Amino acid sequence: MSTLEIRDLKVAVEDKEILRGVNLTVKAGETHAIMGPNGSGKSTLAYAIAGHPKYTITGGQVLLDGVDLLELSVDERARAGLFLAMQYPVEVPGVSVSNFLRSAVTSVRGEAPKLRQFAKDLKAGMDALSIDAAFAQRNLNEGFSGGEKKRHEILQLELLKPKIAVLDETDSGLDVDALRVVSEGINRFRASADTGVLLITHYTRILRYVKPDFVHVFAGGRIVEAGGPELAERLEAEGYEQYTKVSA
């Protein structure tokens, strides 16, 4: 049973404080949705946990099964079982998708996968996400449409099988068909093992496909309200206005 425990996390970007003490615990088997207005610090939370160099930790801890992730390098965090599906996956010229995926799987598992088995897993994963076979030979994220980028993030999620997955606005920019395909991938991942999911989103639409156990409202760099799925429905009806007023 894995647990991600965020304790009083404070994060700054270029001396500007963005996160002002975030507390949250995600256990295996649970799906938490973090919702909030633009600029509330949701993505900062995701990237700070993953270790992006732009963000400076000014206080707090992020524990994965008792190990403080903040003490680890970016790749060590991933190998410890953390996964971040990015909102804007970057294009890496000259690095093919298949080469990249094999390197990532090898690093995370600590040994190179058997080629035949890997090819089989990759094909099955791509089929399930309606990704064209030719995709594997393309350069990483280069010329991918928004939908392709997000499907590719979920493909990695399914191949790398992390303990805890942080999904940063995976639903943004997707049409309804793509949203369904991506959501099914997330649900397969949730069903495949005892894993925890932290789903960051601005809109409630993805929560119709990926049902959360807990919903947190994020505003002004901290969690300002927590509840069950019914909280998402309230936000759908009322919007974030009351929270933006409070934090402003």
Added chain:
Amino acid sequence: MGLNEKPLSTLHEKASYDLADFEVPNGREEAWRFTPLSRLKGLHNGKAAPGGQVAVHVRAPEGVQAEWVGRDDSRVGAAYVPADRVSAQAYASFDKALVVSVPKEAELSEAIWIDVKGNGGEGAAYGHVVVEVGPMAQATLVIEHSGSAVYADNVEFVVGEGATLKVVSLQEWDDDAVHVSHHHARLAKDATFRGFVVTLGGDLVRLSPSVAYTAPGGDADLSGVYFVDAGQHLEHRLLVDHSQPNCRSNVDYRGALQGEAAHAVWIGDVVIRAEAEGTDTYELNRNLILTDGARADSVPNLEILTGEVAGAGHASASGRLDDEHIFYLQARGIPYEEARRLVVRGFLGQLVEKIEVEEIRERVLAAVEAELSR
């Protein structure tokens, strides 16, 4: 080449077979300001003693003629006139020239290989090579440079009407080698030239590939990759002289640099003369600086003297590894060193993929890997 035919660019204002026509450079000239003259071992000022040992071997497939000729042979110097002091020194100093001829309409099943090997010894060595490709013929040539030498040479590629010549030139010299070389391609009507340069070794390499057209329809593609280590000076000076209408050229050079005093220089000159209407040209240079202490100088120059071009552009970018690339790969568990290797290999590999000789392609990728794991 008479006075009136000289390229208009001020960087290449002189062309002569006579060494005395070129003053000894002092390092302040535009053409020499990036080159550390003190490391040229006297190639530029006549002080290099002769006696260097460089062996040139040629392996030519059937139907191709390879012969050693004296400087009085009419083919020597027919396509190219030395344009700087070291080039003129090489022209004045070589003993025999190698002439390789591909007959018209020949389609070679395998590549011609010219192996240039430095065997050390005191002093400098000089060379001259002419490669002629007859009308409508198709040929691939590999020139390999290795070993230890102080070497200056001129290489002429004469590409006939409708012919295609693909050249890969590998500079895999030992650490102490000095090599100054001009590679000039002259393209007849509808001729195609593909030049690929790979420079990895040597203390100082200064390679100047140039292209001239004698009729419309010529198509030149000049690519290069280089990997500069600590203390190395690797310089590439491109010149494409568009003097004929409706010709095309494309230049793409990419390099990676690592280590103290690693120095890359790239000069890309393209001249589009008034009569060269319908020219289509693009030149690009990118440098990836992997460590502190490395330096890349990149200077594209585009002179356009006609209003009627099909396309003309240039770009130059030198920078460090992109943090976002590294973060993305690391976020998938890939350790920093491996992530860096993937990104650099990808950056150079995109160009290396264009080398059409598979054996060379794999060798170059392996050499890049070896550089990265140093």
